Amino acid sequence: MKKLLIVLAICLAFGVTAAFADGTALYDSKCAKCHGQDGAKVSGMSGGVMLKGQSAADIQTKLLGYKAGSYGGDKKKTMMRMADKLTEQEISDLADHIGGL
Numbered sequence: 001m002k003k004l005l006i007v008l009a010i011c012l013a014f015g016v017t018a019a020f021a022d023g024t025a026l027y028d029s030k031c032a033k034c035h036g037q038d039g040a041k042v043s044g045m046s047g048g049v050m051l052k053g054q055s056a057a058d059i060q061t062k063l064l065g066y067k068a069g070s071y072g073g074d075k076k077k078t079m080m081r082m083a084d085k086l087t088e089q090e091i092s093d094l095a096d097h098i099g100g101l
Ligand code: HEC
Pocket: 027, 030, 031, 032, 033, 034, 035, 044, 045, 046, 047, 048, 049, 050, 051, 059, 062, 063, 071, 072, 073, 074, 075, 076, 077, 078, 079, 082, 094
């Protein structure tokens, strides 16, 4: 029973930390529906790309590319609209979060 409580406390502590990290909240509210909360969802909605496993630097370059209109595939319009609304700080926070998925 005591062990269970300790595990529970650790989970709660991590949950709270995650909720406060900007990138996580932003990702969960704006990106997860298409890319999956764990970044591993690959479907028509995600344009057939998988975010999980990509480095923060790659994600940042791609998001900045969508924002600048210099990166993308067949469905880039979807992401250009998304990236256009993000500040460079938000892109950096999101990249950090996705890089750690
Ligand atoms: C409406 C669904 C949708 C939402 C919401 C969405 N995406 Fe995407 N995402 C896509 C599609 C579709 C593509 C493929 C676009 C293309 O063809 O270039 C994509 C591609 C990407 C890529 C490029 C991956 C690669 O390897 O080329 C990144 C990075 C990305 N999305 C991050 C995000 C982030 C961060 C958010 C939240 C701010 C987000 N997406 C929200 C649909 C979505």
